[in-house]
Amino acid sequence: MNANSEQRRRERLDRGIKVRSDGIYSLMSYRELCYLVLPRAVLITGMLILPLVVPTYWQKVVSYVCIYALLTLSFDFLAHFVGLVSLGGAFFVGTGGYFAAILNTVLGLPPLLSIPIATILGAFICTLLLLPCLPLRGVYFAIVTLMYPLLFTRVIEALNILGGTDGMVGVTNFTNHYFIIIMLLAFLFGIRRLVNQDLGLVLRAVKDNDQAVRASGMSITYYKTIAVFIGSVMGCLAGAYLAHVFEWAGLSSFALDFSILPIAATVIGGAGTLVGPVLGAFILVPLNEWLRDFGTLRIVIYALILLAFIVFRSEGIMVYGMRKYHQFEKWVKV
Amino acid sequence: MLDATGLMVFYENMLALNNVSIRCGENQIVGVFGANSAGKSTLMYTLSGIMEDIRRKEEMAGGERISVLGRINYLGEEIMDLKPAKRAKKGIVLCPERRRIFKECNVVENLRIGGYLASAGQAKKTIEYIFKIFPALEKLQKRIGGFLSGGEQQMLAIGRALMAQPKLLLLDEPLLGLSPLMQAVLVRTTKEIREQKGISIIVTEQYARPVLPIVDYAFILENGAAVLEGGRDELMNNPDVRSAYFGI
Numbered sequence: 001m002n003a004n005s006e007q008r009r010r011e012r013l014d015r016g017i018k019v020r021s022d023g024i025y026s027l028m029s030y031r032e033l034c035y036l037v038l039p040r041a042v043l044i045t046g047m048l049i050l051p052l053v054v055p056t057y058w059q060k061v062v063s064y065v066c067i068y069a070l071l072t073l074s075f076d077f078l079a080h081f082v083g084l085v086s087l088g089g090a091f092f093v094g095t096g097g098y099f100a101a102i103l104n105t106v107l108g109l110p111p112l113l114s115i116p117i118a119t120i121l122g123a124f125i126c127t128l129l130l131l132p133c134l135p136l137r138g139v140y141f142a143i144v145t146l147m148y149p150l151l152f153t154r155v156i157e158a159l160n161i162l163g164g165t166d167g168m169v170g171v172t173n174f175t176n177h178y179f180i181i182i183m184l185l186a187f188l189f190g191i192r193r194l195v196n197q198d199l200g201l202v203l204r205a206v207k208d209n210d211q212a213v214r215a216s217g218m219s220i221t222y223y224k225t226i227a228v229f230i231g232s233v234m235g236c237l238a239g240a241y242l243a244h245v246f247e248w249a250g251l252s253s254f255a256l257d258f259s260i261l262p263i264a265a266t267v268i269g270g271a272g273t274l275v276g277p278v279l280g281a282f283i284l285v286p287l288n289e290w291l292r293d294f295g296t297l298r299i300v301i302y303a304l305i306l307l308a309f310i311v312f313r314s315e316g317i318m319v320y321g322m323r324k325y326h327q328f329e330k331w332v333k334v
Numbered sequence: 335m336l337d338a339t340g341l342m343v344f345y346e347n348m349l350a351l352n353n354v355s356i357r358c359g360e361n362q363i364v365g366v367f368g369a370n371s372a373g374k375s376t377l378m379y380t381l382s383g384i385m386e387d388i389r390r391k392e393e394m395a396g397g398e399r400i401s402v403l404g405r406i407n408y409l410g411e412e413i414m415d416l417k418p419a420k421r422a423k424k425g426i427v428l429c430p431e432r433r434r435i436f437k438e439c440n441v442v443e444n445l446r447i448g449g450y451l452a453s454a455g456q457a458k459k460t461i462e463y464i465f466k467i468f469p470a471l472e473k474l475q476k477r478i479g480g481f482l483s484g485g486e487q488q489m490l491a492i493g494r495a496l497m498a499q500p501k502l503l504l505l506d507e508p509l510l511g512l513s514p515l516m517q518a519v520l521v522r523t524t525k526e527i528r529e530q531k532g533i534s535i536i537v538t539e540q541y542a543r544p545v546l547p548i549v550d551y552a553f554i555l556e557n558g559a560a561v562l563e564g565g566r567d568e569l570m571n572n573p574d575v576r577s578a579y580f581g582i
Binding site: 012 | 395
């Protein structure tokens, strides 16, 4: 608040080129075309050349990043477009990972079959198990998704099934960066399109006011089930691929990291933008690796970075970046 | 008592309040009338300082940029830079639109929360006073806030605002969604509060008819600007006001 005698305020306006190219069907020049295409092109080409440019040690990190990015995308989609705060990263990864391992080692399916089948089967099981808490709103979904991984680790440990504490070893190695990068891009643009279509509209309405959706004659459980299935497909895909990268699926597939890091990445990237959280994962996961030299101290640094982001720029990188790209500011006299 | 000059509020580039100046004297009831989107609530938020809070939240979340300009002189002091809590301590208490009572606390608890700024003795006396002016609330002491009817909730909201020991009470649309009978009760009580407690009151409303008889002075807002002001009788006889805010 400023009450100085000379009254000015900072005005924020959309750039002309944004206004002109907003109606996507009426592009008038190559400049407007570039304006629209540039951010997307940078993202896609950046991701595609990533495996070619990173040094050997970091090659594996590319896969991890994409796995976490998928989980983050799933979190952002469920939390900010359906209103389900999901801590289910670990659950999805574990389910997908174990399914892939079973299909690969017991049934002998090749990775290109075991990953998709594990993804669909895993997502199906996850959705089924999460079904009881879908008619509810509030924290129940978060609690239940957090409990399942704990439950499964203890069951596997106690009954000594699925390899027990050693996990399932001997999974075929399948580390193909392009596979996971293209899957990530496909899901990213797919979800972005989905949330603007009829189904996405209903899902966003469920988030805003589920009673009004019910009153409009739609079953919120049905729509939430679809959304959870989509979310768990992404999570299980990440898990299944991870099992093939590690050549192993074990109790640490249910590690809490898979649930927590996506939330952190979403905070950094900008909640509800879909692209932002993916970028957040691309920042946080390499940072995690890079800080490995510091030992346990890395958690401290990690926490400080997160804290700084929440306190000083809780809008997230992507929201900030989009505003700078689309709008300009100037001082005007009142 | 309160003298606000040149209040301007921008939501991003939209002008919500355009150079509005309003005054409220000691022990006066001042009415602010206007249609939806005239800027009544924005004005109330600005006076009570909640606007500053909204502005900061929006800034943190990367949303709209809200600019607030102008001066508010309260008891000879410039309060534009004060936070809402400080303003409440100085005696400017807002009773928000749509009541906003604490839905999971019972009636007495709601009142006690409002009495955070008051001493124990003051709080006790004020609770007794509130039950005296709103006898309906006394029977509902242990009822959970969310289960009260609209009128009871509004009484509770006014009671809660009174608990903060206001010198200037801001009532934002106190009659919203209430039956004519309940409106009459509330209007009468508002007048009583002014007379018995010596509190100045600024009240906003869309429909001026129930409130105008008790106000001493009134402002008419239209599209964010104060287009008309005057004493009660002056406005009552103004044909434009009669048609627009009286429905005659």
